[in-house]
Amino acid sequence: MNPLIFVGVAAAAAQQHLPASDDADAVIVVTGAREPVLVDQAPVSATIFDRRQLESLSSPVASDVLRLSPGVSVSSTGPKGTQTQIRIRGAEANHSLLFVDGIRFNDPAAGGEPRFELLTTDSLSRVEIVRGPQSALWGSDALGGVIAVETARADAGTRFSGLGEYGSHDSxxxxxxxxxxxxxxxLSGSAGLVRSDGIDSFGNGGERDGFDNRQASLKAVFHPSLSGEIGVVGHWVEGKSQYDGFDPVTFQRADTLDATENRIFAMRGWGSFDWNGWSLLLDADYLDSVNRNRLGETPLNSTFGQRFTAGGQVSRQLGAHRFTAAVEHEREDFRGRDQTYGGATDQDRSRHLTAFIAAWRADWAKAISTDVTVRHDDFSASPGATTLRAALLVRPTSQWTVHVAYGEGVAQPTFYDLYGFFPGSFIGNPDLVSESARGWEAGVRWRGSQASLGVSAFTNHLRNEIVDTFDSTTFLSSTANVDGKSRRRGIEFDAQYRLAGIGDLAVNYTYLDADDRQAVGGVQLREVRRPRHSGNVALTGSWGAFDWGASLAYVGKRADTDFDLFPARRIILDDYVLASLKLGYKLTREIEAYARVENAFDDKYRDVVGYSTAGRTIYAGLRFRFGE
Known part of the structure; x- marks a missing residue:
C-alpha cells in the first residue's frame, strides 16, 4: 500500500477525518501516518518544499533540494548524473524509501536504492522528507526515513508552464x-530534459563525463462524488551517464570510458472513497527498471527489475478515535545478465511479501493525541518482521507542540546481498536476515504568525547490519550480518521566518554522531560519508517583478575509505560550503527571464574519495506560465 498524495487546504477539506486547523495556510504530511495529517498535528519530524519554493530555488536536481533538509546528507560519485546516495539521520543509502506520486520508486535492479541521480524537480509540485524509522507505516527500506515527491494536479481551469535554460559545460x-x-x-502531465557535457570526474584532465536525463509523466483523476476519486498516473525516466570507474588490471580508480544507461517505467492506479465516517482506499502500482553498463562501446552487464504492489485500506472514525486496517502484497523480480563472462554468472531471482497493518489514532483531549501503528511483514526470502510506531503529541498552547515518538525499521537483504553480483568476484549470502532498527525522538516546536522554531533529539540503533566482507585467501567478496549494533544519535534545529513582503527564510543545523560498531570477525568498521556537523540557509521570495532563491549548504568533515590503498585506509574529506543563487525578472505577466549560479564560491570539494565535482557554474533561461 502506498500513501495517497494530497496537497494544500483543498485536500484537507476533501478528507473529512483530518483534524481541524485555524491556519488557512495549513499543509499536510502525507507519509507521517497511514492517512494524511496536518503538519502541526503530525508526531514526526518532517520538512516540506512546495511548488513556489522549488521554482524559486530552481535547481534541476532533486538531491540539491533534499540536502537543504535537516538530517539529510548527500554524496555523489562525481558530477551530476552519477550515482547519488541520500542518507537520513546517518542511516545507510538503501534505508531511504522514495515514493513518486505514491509509487515505491526504490530500484530492485540497483541494490534497492532510490535512483536520486535520475530524479529531477521540474515536474514536481511538492517534496516531503519524514525522518526516522517508518517501517511500521510503509514497510521495508523505510528504516532511515521516507521521501515523497508529487507531480502537479489540476485544481481549476487550464494552465501551462515550462522553461528553457543553457549554461556551463554546454548544459x-x-x-x-x-x-x-x-x-x-x-488531467495533468509533464516532460523534461536535462543534459550536460559535464566534467572529468577523475580529475586528472581526462575526457568529460556527461549525462542526459529525460522524463515524462501523465496523471488522470476522476471524481465520481465530492468524497471519492479514481486515478491513474504513469512515469517514464531515462538517463545516460558517463563516469570514471576502475582499471580492470589494477582494480584502482582510473580515467575510464565507463557509461551506464538507465530506464524506469512506473504506473499506479487507485480509488478512494469516504462515506459516513468510513474511508476506503484501493491501489496497485507497477515498476519496471533496466540498467545497462558498458566500457566504451563494449557492453559489460545489465540488470532488470520489476515490482508489483497491490493493497487495500479501510478506516473508521468513531468519535475522537480513528481505526485503520490495511493489507499489502508485493512481488519483486530481478534478472542479471553479463557479457563479460559469457552469461556464466547470470541471475534470475524473485521474492514476495504480504503485510498486515493496524493503526489507531486518538485525540484524548484538545491538547493530547496518540498514534500507534503495528505492521507484520511476511517475507519469502528472509524471516518475517513485526514493527511498531508509537507517538504522543501534546499541545499545551496553540503555539507550542511537544512530541515523543518510538519507531522501528526493517530492511530486507537486497538481491545483491542474497545472491551476489554477476562479475563473479562477489558471492551472495542466502542466510542473511533483515536489518532492523529501533529509534526514539523527542521534539518541541513553537509557531507564531511570522516565525517558527523547532528542535528534535533522536537516537537510533541498527542491528544485523549487512556489510561487505573480503576473503584475502580466495580474493572473493561476500556479505554478512554484523554481530553488534550501530548507533546513530543527534540533534536537529530548524527555524523559519516570513519576511513581510520579501520572502521566507529557513535555517537548520544538524549534529550527528554515528559510532563504531563490531563487525564480523572482530573487525572494527565505522560509518562513512556522514558529516558530524551540517547546516543550511535558504531564502526564497519575490518583490515586484523580481523573484529569487538563494541557499547555503554547509557539509562538515566526514570519513571515507580509500580502496586504492592496500590495505584500504580511512581518510577524512574536507568540509565545504555550497552557495546557490537564482534571480529572475518578469518581462511580462507570463514570462520570466532568470539567471542562476551553482557553487558560487567555487569550492573544490569531494563527496566520495577520488571523484571530483563541478566548480562554479552559471546558467540563464526563460520560464513561462499561462493560465495561473
Missing part, C-alpha cells in the same frame, strides 16, 4: 507542464 535544460480540470475530471 541544456527544458521542460513543459500542463494541467486541466473540468468539473469532475482532471
Amino acid at each position: 541544456v535544460r527544458a521542460s513543459a507542464q500542463f494541467a486541466h480540470r473540468a468539473e469532475r475530471f482532471e
Whole structure:
C-alpha cells in the first residue's frame, strides 16, 4: 500500500477525518501516518518544499533540494548524473524509501536504492522528507526515513508552464507542464530534459563525463462524488551517464570510458472513497527498471527489475478515535545478465511479501493525541518482521507542540546481498536476515504568525547490519550480518521566518554522531560519508517583478575509505560550503527571464574519495506560465 498524495487546504477539506486547523495556510504530511495529517498535528519530524519554493530555488536536481533538509546528507560519485546516495539521520543509502506520486520508486535492479541521480524537480509540485524509522507505516527500506515527491494536479481551469535554460559545460535544460480540470475530471502531465557535457570526474584532465536525463509523466483523476476519486498516473525516466570507474588490471580508480544507461517505467492506479465516517482506499502500482553498463562501446552487464504492489485500506472514525486496517502484497523480480563472462554468472531471482497493518489514532483531549501503528511483514526470502510506531503529541498552547515518538525499521537483504553480483568476484549470502532498527525522538516546536522554531533529539540503533566482507585467501567478496549494533544519535534545529513582503527564510543545523560498531570477525568498521556537523540557509521570495532563491549548504568533515590503498585506509574529506543563487525578472505577466549560479564560491570539494565535482557554474533561461 502506498500513501495517497494530497496537497494544500483543498485536500484537507476533501478528507473529512483530518483534524481541524485555524491556519488557512495549513499543509499536510502525507507519509507521517497511514492517512494524511496536518503538519502541526503530525508526531514526526518532517520538512516540506512546495511548488513556489522549488521554482524559486530552481535547481534541476532533486538531491540539491533534499540536502537543504535537516538530517539529510548527500554524496555523489562525481558530477551530476552519477550515482547519488541520500542518507537520513546517518542511516545507510538503501534505508531511504522514495515514493513518486505514491509509487515505491526504490530500484530492485540497483541494490534497492532510490535512483536520486535520475530524479529531477521540474515536474514536481511538492517534496516531503519524514525522518526516522517508518517501517511500521510503509514497510521495508523505510528504516532511515521516507521521501515523497508529487507531480502537479489540476485544481481549476487550464494552465501551462515550462522553461528553457543553457549554461556551463554546454548544459541544456527544458521542460513543459500542463494541467486541466473540468468539473469532475482532471488531467495533468509533464516532460523534461536535462543534459550536460559535464566534467572529468577523475580529475586528472581526462575526457568529460556527461549525462542526459529525460522524463515524462501523465496523471488522470476522476471524481465520481465530492468524497471519492479514481486515478491513474504513469512515469517514464531515462538517463545516460558517463563516469570514471576502475582499471580492470589494477582494480584502482582510473580515467575510464565507463557509461551506464538507465530506464524506469512506473504506473499506479487507485480509488478512494469516504462515506459516513468510513474511508476506503484501493491501489496497485507497477515498476519496471533496466540498467545497462558498458566500457566504451563494449557492453559489460545489465540488470532488470520489476515490482508489483497491490493493497487495500479501510478506516473508521468513531468519535475522537480513528481505526485503520490495511493489507499489502508485493512481488519483486530481478534478472542479471553479463557479457563479460559469457552469461556464466547470470541471475534470475524473485521474492514476495504480504503485510498486515493496524493503526489507531486518538485525540484524548484538545491538547493530547496518540498514534500507534503495528505492521507484520511476511517475507519469502528472509524471516518475517513485526514493527511498531508509537507517538504522543501534546499541545499545551496553540503555539507550542511537544512530541515523543518510538519507531522501528526493517530492511530486507537486497538481491545483491542474497545472491551476489554477476562479475563473479562477489558471492551472495542466502542466510542473511533483515536489518532492523529501533529509534526514539523527542521534539518541541513553537509557531507564531511570522516565525517558527523547532528542535528534535533522536537516537537510533541498527542491528544485523549487512556489510561487505573480503576473503584475502580466495580474493572473493561476500556479505554478512554484523554481530553488534550501530548507533546513530543527534540533534536537529530548524527555524523559519516570513519576511513581510520579501520572502521566507529557513535555517537548520544538524549534529550527528554515528559510532563504531563490531563487525564480523572482530573487525572494527565505522560509518562513512556522514558529516558530524551540517547546516543550511535558504531564502526564497519575490518583490515586484523580481523573484529569487538563494541557499547555503554547509557539509562538515566526514570519513571515507580509500580502496586504492592496500590495505584500504580511512581518510577524512574536507568540509565545504555550497552557495546557490537564482534571480529572475518578469518581462511580462507570463514570462520570466532568470539567471542562476551553482557553487558560487567555487569550492573544490569531494563527496566520495577520488571523484571530483563541478566548480562554479552559471546558467540563464526563460520560464513561462499561462493560465495561473
